[in-house]
Amino acid sequence: MSEKLDWQSASVVQYVHEFERRSRKAEDMSEIVVENLCKSYLSKDGKVEALKNVNLSIEAGDIFGIIGMSGAGKSTLVRCMNFLEVPTQGRVLIKGKSLSDYTEKELRKQREEIGMIFQHFNLLMQKSVLENVCFPLYIQGKKKKEAHARAMELLEIVGLTDKAAAYPAQLSGGQKQRVAIARALASDPKILLCDEATSALDPQTTYSILELLKDINTRFGITIVIITHQMSVVREICRRVAIMNEGEVVEEGLVSDIFSHPKSEVAKELIRKDTGADVEDGQRAVQPVIKSGEKIRIVFTANSAFEPVIANLILTFHEPVNILKADTKNVGGVAKGEMILQFMKDSTQVDAMKAHLKERGLEIGEVE
Amino acid sequence: MWSQEIIDMLIKGIGETLYMTIASTVLGYIFGLPMGVLLAVTDKDGLSPNALVYKVLDVVANIVRSIPFLILLILLIPFTRAVVGKSYGSTATIVPLVIAAIPFIARMVESSVKEVDAGVIEAARSMGASNIRIIVKVMLVEARTSLITGATIAIGTILGYSAMSGAVGGGGLGDIAVRYGYHRYQTDIMFVTVILLIILVQLFQTIGMYIASRLDKRK
Ligand SMILES: Nc1ncnc2c1ncn2[C@@H]1O[C@H](COP(=O)(O)OP(=O)(O)OP(=O)(O)O)[C@@H](O)[C@H]1O
Ligand SMILES: [Mg+2]
Numbered sequence: 001m002s003e004k005l006d007w008q009s010a011s012v013v014q015y016v017h018e019f020e021r022r023s024r025k026a027e028d029m030s031e032i033v034v035e036n037l038c039k040s041y042l043s044k045d046g047k048v049e050a051l052k053n054v055n056l057s058i059e060a061g062d063i064f065g066i067i068g069m070s071g072a073g074k075s076t077l078v079r080c081m082n083f084l085e086v087p088t089q090g091r092v093l094i095k096g097k098s099l100s101d102y103t104e105k106e107l108r109k110q111r112e113e114i115g116m117i118f119q120h121f122n123l124l125m126q127k128s129v130l131e132n133v134c135f136p137l138y139i140q141g142k143k144k145k146e147a148h149a150r151a152m153e154l155l156e157i158v159g160l161t162d163k164a165a166a167y168p169a170q171l172s173g174g175q176k177q178r179v180a181i182a183r184a185l186a187s188d189p190k191i192l193l194c195d196e197a198t199s200a201l202d203p204q205t206t207y208s209i210l211e212l213l214k215d216i217n218t219r220f221g222i223t224i225v226i227i228t229h230q231m232s233v234v235r236e237i238c239r240r241v242a243i244m245n246e247g248e249v250v251e252e253g254l255v256s257d258i259f260s261h262p263k264s265e266v267a268k269e270l271i272r273k274d275t276g277a278d279v280e281d282g283q284r285a286v287q288p289v290i291k292s293g294e295k296i297r298i299v300f301t302a303n304s305a306f307e308p309v310i311a312n313l314i315l316t317f318h319e320p321v322n323i324l325k326a327d328t329k330n331v332g333g334v335a336k337g338e339m340i341l342q343f344m345k346d347s348t349q350v351d352a353m354k355a356h357l358k359e360r361g362l363e364i365g366e367v368e
Numbered sequence: 369m370w371s372q373e374i375i376d377m378l379i380k381g382i383g384e385t386l387y388m389t390i391a392s393t394v395l396g397y398i399f400g401l402p403m404g405v406l407l408a409v410t411d412k413d414g415l416s417p418n419a420l421v422y423k424v425l426d427v428v429a430n431i432v433r434s435i436p437f438l439i440l441l442i443l444l445i446p447f448t449r450a451v452v453g454k455s456y457g458s459t460a461t462i463v464p465l466v467i468a469a470i471p472f473i474a475r476m477v478e479s480s481v482k483e484v485d486a487g488v489i490e491a492a493r494s495m496g497a498s499n500i501r502i503i504v505k506v507m508l509v510e511a512r513t514s515l516i517t518g519a520t521i522a523i524g525t526i527l528g529y530s531a532m533s534g535a536v537g538g539g540g541l542g543d544i545a546v547r548y549g550y551h552r553y554q555t556d557i558m559f560v561t562v563i564l565l566i567i568l569v570q571l572f573q574t575i576g577m578y579i580a581s582r583l584d585k586r587k
Contacts, residue, residue, distance in 0.1 A: 084493055111496035122491035126509050126585045135505070136495040167585040180491075187495065 030093075031191060031223045032058040032081060037090035039076050050076040051087070052247040058240075060190075063217055063224045065234040065255065067270060068244030074227045077244070078193050081225065082114045083107055094191070112140065115184030115222075119196035121176040123168040129155070129179050130164040136186040154182040158212060174205035181212065185220075192216070195227045210237045231274030235259065243267045260299050260338075260363070293343040294350055295324065299363035300337045309360050310339070316356060317349050340367055374557065377544060382564060384458040385540035388530040389568075392462050393523050396469030403429070403470060404477025405503060411482075415489065415499050429471035437468050437529050441536055458539035461530060469526050476518035480511040513584040520576025524569050531565055541565050 039051040050073045058064045066074050079085035080092055083099045092099045094110065102110055123132050130151050137147035155161045158178040168176055177197060184192055194213070198206040214237055217224050226238060234241050234255055242252040243266055250264040262268045314320060325340040343350050354364055407425050410418040435443070441464045445455045448463040484507050492506045508515070534542025541561045549558025 082494055084490060108496040108498060111494060114494070116491065116494040118487060118491060120487050122485070122487040124488060124506065124510060125485075126512055126583075128585075135492070135497075138505075139495055139497050139501065169586045183491075183495075193494075 030057045031060040031062070031095060032056070032225070033091075033093040033096075034077070034081070035091040035093065037077070037080060037092065038088045039073075039080060039085065040088050049247050051080070053090070054244075054247075054249050056242055056249065056252065058223060058225060060223055061217070061221045062240060063214070063226065063238050065226045065228065065238035065241035066244060067228055067231065067234055067241060068266065069229060071246075072244040073247040074229075074244055075195055078116075078195050078225060078227050081191075081193060082111050082116065112136065112187040113189050114191045114193060115187065115189035116193040116195070117177065117180045117184050117197045119199045121168070121173075121180045121200075123176055123179055123183070125168050127167075128164070129160065129166050129168065129171070132168065132179055133182045133186055136183060140187060150186065151182070154185055155179075157185070157216075158182045172205075173201050174209060177201065177205075177209050178212065181209075181216070185216065185222075189222060191223045191225065193225045193227075196229070197226070198233060199228070199230070206233070207236070213237060231270045235274065243270065260301055293322075293345045293347060295340060295342045295367040296354065297365040297367050298339050298341060298357055299365065300339075301361055301363070309357065309362065310341075313353060313356060317353055319344060319347060319349060319353075321353070378541075378560065378564065381539075381541040381544045381561065382568070385527065385530055385542070385565070385568065388458045388461055388465060388533075388538075388540055389523060389527045392465035392469055392526050392530070393519070395462070395466045396473045396522065396526065397519070399466070400470045400473025401477050403474035405481055405507070407474060407478040408481035408507075409499070409503065413486075415502060425474070429474055432467065432471040433475070437464070437532055438535065440464050440468055441533055441538075456537040456539075461533040461538035461540075465526055465529055465533070468529060469522065472525065473518075473522050476522060477515065480514035480518055481507050483514055484510045513580050513586075516576060516580040516583065520573055520580070523572045523576065527565070527569055527572070541568075
């Protein structure tokens with residue numbers, strides 16, 4: 001009996017070691033590595049530097065967001081990842097192999113391993129849904145019958161088997177994007193690049209497409225790179241995010257960290273603009289009751305988010321505080337949030353109250 | 369006026385006109401389609417930019433297009449004789465018709481192909497499609513409606529040119545119109561041939577547009 005137990009615990013230890021070894025190995029071999037990437041365009045009014053020394057490393061199986069304002073260079077960066085755009089300087093490594101080492105033919109072969117979807121879907125308008133999904137299969141040399149069978153499986157995954165014979169013009173935006181996803185998955189890619197894939201869709205449809213992408217990520221372990229200008233998309237689906245501004249990555253890290261401690265101005269701006277469709281209604285109703293007192297911004301971390309900190313604060317100090325804005329969100333499965341509080345105008349207890357909040361693991365910041 | 373002789377002549381004229389028009393259009397496309405695709409593909413924003421190839425084709429197309437057809441017809445007489453063996457009659461007329469049609473068709477093909485959404489081409493590239501595949505399976509397929517509309521216009525224009533060749537004994541309805549209307553002042557026969565030409569153009573136009581819209585899957 002005890003022998004058996006020992007054996008079991010030994011195998012658990014072994015298992016843990018094996019697990020650690022594997023995860024270390026995965027770390028060494030990132031799926032996508034971008035090294036000192038520069039891209040400039042020569043246009044009539046001079047040189048445009050779309051990318052300035054970008055460095056990124058994207059792990060296999062990750063969902064990685066790249067966010068930034070319009071013109072930040074996001075599309076250029078993602079197009080460099082499959083060499084649709086050849087960088088001016090620097091390297092792109094897929095599974096450790098540099099894309100610039102490939103011949104034109106090898107590069108085309110490599111592209112079959114990298115699926116891509118677009119804002120405007122880019123389906124063949126003159127071909128049926130089924131034929132659209134078959135397109136990459138024909139590139140791989142599959143015969144019609146085999147391609148059709150595989151395409152039907154893919155349409156099953158995206159929930160569109162009943163539309164196989166329809167033409168793209170007869171589909172809604174969300175359905176078109178599903179066809180595009182099925183098409184991108186047809187060649188069994190290891191990576192899926194999404195350039196503003198939900199930007200042309202309404203919030204409801206965006207949500208369902210993001211759910212589908214999550215599902216694909218977990219089911220097939222495909223690494224997903226998501227380009228967007230909407231923080232809500234990053235919040236919904238990404239684990240890590242890089243924030244781009246004027247051709248540079250200004251901040252990069254876990255989504256949950258960046259939401260709670262945005263460092264760059266761009267990140268703060270993007271988070272501020274992210275009204276978060278799921279909490280929007282709640283925010284609007286709050287009216288300021290106390291006038292002109294000091295305002296502070298408090299940030300909840302994983303441990304403190306659902307403790308009744310504010311209620312306790314009021315009970316302790318016997319003084320009302322006004323909640324100007326409350327915003328807690330589900331970020332990558334961890335509750336994150338912030339509140340803007342306003343103290344009473346001539347409160348003498350402000351410093352004590354701030355200390356009280358700090359003790360409870362909350363971050364305190366200025367409000368401009 | 370409606371003697372059997374004249375009716376036979378008109379029927380023969382229709383036959384010759386159709387022969388010249390269809391043969392010239394087909395031959396025109398055999399050369400004009402690749403030329404148009406090449407123009408679109410080698411242009412600056414094309415699939416495979418090549419300034420030299422583009423410039424050469426561009427200049428050739430412009431030169432031929434700027435020569436009035438009647439002049440071209442005369443200029444090409446030695447060439448026509450070398451190819452067909454004689455310089456009059458409907459078969460001989462096909463030669464200058466084709467030469468005039470090639471750059472015209474190429475320009476129309478070029479503009480049709482350039483209309484294809486760059487995003488769809490980018491998607492095909494991202495899937496690892498070769499340039500040849502993109503041309504054949506994406507560009508020509510997506511441009512289908514526009515190409516057929518272009519072909520309809522091309523047929524109409526070539527039919528008009530073929531009638532013009534009647535001035536130099538090219539055969540067909542144009543020839544009849546010139547011989548009877550101009551040389552013999554029999555304007556009634558000329559009138560009938562003109563009506564027949566209009567009907568033919570209408571017919572081609574209607575059929576072409578019908579096919580184009582039937583094959584368009586965008587609606
Ligand atoms: N083919 C090109 N020629 C010249 N300049 C270009 C070209 N492509 C992109 N640029 C420039 O590079 C910069 C980055 O463009 P990019 O499309 O990558 O931005 P983006 O972040 O994707 O923006 P958006 O959110 O609007 O899609 C812009 O200033 C753009 O004008
Ligand atoms: Mg973009």
